[in-house]
Amino acid sequence: MSEITKNTEGSSAAPAAEDASAPHMPPVKPPMVQFKGILKKFGKVLAVEKTDLDIEEGSLVTLLGPSGCGKTTLLRMVAGLETPTEGDIFIKGKRINDVPIHQRNLGMIFQNYALFPHKSIYDNVAFGLKYRKIPKEEIREKVLRALEMVRLPGVEKRMPGQLSGGQQQRIALARAIVIEPDVLLMDEPLSALDENLREDMRREIDNLQQMLGVTTIFVTHDQREALSMSDKIVVMKNGKKQQEGVPEEVYNRPANHFVADFLGHSNFTSAVVQGREGNFVKVELETGNILLADAPGDWKEGEEVEVVVRAQRFEAMLQEEFSPDGQTNYFEGKIRDRSYMGGEVSYFIDMAGGKEVHVISMMRSRIYGIGNDVVVQVAPEHCHLLPLE
Ligand SMILES: Nc1ncnc2c1ncn2[C@@H]1O[C@H](COP(=O)(O)OP(=O)(O)OP(=O)(O)O)[C@@H](O)[C@H]1O
Ligand SMILES: [Mg+2]
Known part of the structure; x- marks a missing residue:
């Protein structure tokens, strides 16, 4: 009568009372997409290191990282356009390594995956449906509904060349969703569009994805795209997953260091842990200054660390207007460079100890000038510690 019998695998005849005894246990459902020990080599090039990754049903996950980090390769393995060198890929719990592309039920929008130029918009969107033995009338309904969803009703008779770049991209989106795919794969779908259009399309994809609840893997090297759209971001470098989590995390x-540097504008400096002060960790910066950091974790006295502070987290003010009584985490410096970015100002400040600090200031009141003597200050909760690499 041991307790271990309670969760015996495969005991489908388990009494209902036992389920009720653990109402907090969600039903076990496999992730929509699962990478298990996936590794990909092209000859001697290790494009993707051994990777495990779960993508939950209905979520939008972005693969984010610099050029050559293996994003497209991961996506192409899901699509069936590349074969993993090692490991398995599962969709809805089923191993798909050997399932041919056209049986995978995926919608794809790739960087250079253009529309068929000599087919009408209607035929472009209907393309994936024609192989599915669906009655003509139903195809028509689905195509027209997909065009409505991407907010381009009425263009079905036109040719791709008669639409703008952004409109063509929406048609590509309609073509991908019309087949009601299990997973939507998008590889930098916005990279060819200009800034404003990108933002519109980004919101459109985001809304559509949520409305349809379609599981989506979105590849980008644009952190703003990733931060604004994702349920989960997977940051990659050199074929290796660096971190995965919700955008805020x-x-x-x-x-x-890589993740801190790749996302946002960060200041880095090395420091040595001196001990604790209240809830904070006290560190001595390489400049000799003392800084308090609200850093969870077990930091040991004498340990060498790296301090990370986002450029947006520093406050800059004129020295003559700053009163140091009772203040912590402030440093003196002189503005060396400044750029106005419309809505915010970016300052590069030479600090007393020889370091440079990058401060991005939202334009609440006024702009300081080059040569101004300033104090920069940061709250302990915005000081992040990393082990020195
Ligand atoms: N067919 C191939 N043959 C040989 N090497 C390849 C092949 N495809 C990709 N690679 C290599 O694998 C690595 C990962 O490439 P991948 O295209 O996945 O990167 P990426 O993250 O999508 O980059 P980008 O942002 O530039 O699109 C790179 O070093 C690349 O040169
Ligand atoms: Mg790529």
């Missing part, structure tokens, strides 16, 4: 609690 990856942005506010970067796991290492």
Whole structure:
């Protein structure tokens, strides 16, 4: 009568009372997409290191990282356009390594996956349906509904060349969703669009994804795209997953130097842990200054660390207007460079100890000038510690 019998695998005849005894246990449903020990080599090039990754049903997950980090390769393995060198890929719990592309039920929008130029918009969107033995009338309904969803009703008779770049991209989106895919794969779908259009399309994809609840893997090297759209961000470098988490987590609690540097504008400096002061960790910066950091974790006295502070988290003020009584975490410096970015100002400040600090200031009141003597200050909760790499 041991307790271990309670959760015996495969005991489908388990009495209902036992389920009721653990109402907090969600039903076990496999992730929509699952990478298990996936590794990909092209000859000697290790494009993707051994990777495990779960993508939950209905979520939008972005693969984010610099050029060459393996984003497209991961996506192409889901699509069936590349074969993993090692490991398995599952969709809805079913291993798909050997399932041919056209049986995977995926919608794809790739960087250079253009529309068929000599087919009408209607035929472009209907393309994926024609192989599915669906009655003509139903195809028509689905195509027209997809065009409405991407807010381009009435264009079905036109040719791709008669639409703008952004409109063509929406048609590509309609073509991808019309087949009601299990997973939507998008590889930098917005990279060819200009800034404003990108933003519109980004919101449109986001809304559509939520409305349809379609599981989506979105590849980008644009952190703003990733931060604004994702349920989960997977940050990659050199074929290796660096961190995965919700946007706030990856942005506010970067796991290492690379992630902190890749997302947002960060200041880094090395420091030595001196001990604790109240709830904070006290560190001595390489400049000799003392800084208090609200850093969870077990930091040991004498340990070398790296301090990370986002440029937006510093406050800058004129020295003559700053009164140091009772203040902590402030440093003196002189503005060396400044750029106006419309809505915010970016300052580069030479600090007393020889370091440079980057401060991005939202334009609440006024703009300081080059050569101004300033104090920069940061709250302990915005000081992040990383082990020195
Ligand atoms: N067919 C191939 N043959 C040989 N090497 C390849 C092939 N495809 C990709 N690679 C290599 O694998 C690595 C990962 O490439 P991948 O295209 O996945 O990067 P990416 O993150 O999508 O980059 P980008 O942002 O530039 O699109 C790179 O070093 C690349 O040169
Ligand atoms: Mg790529």
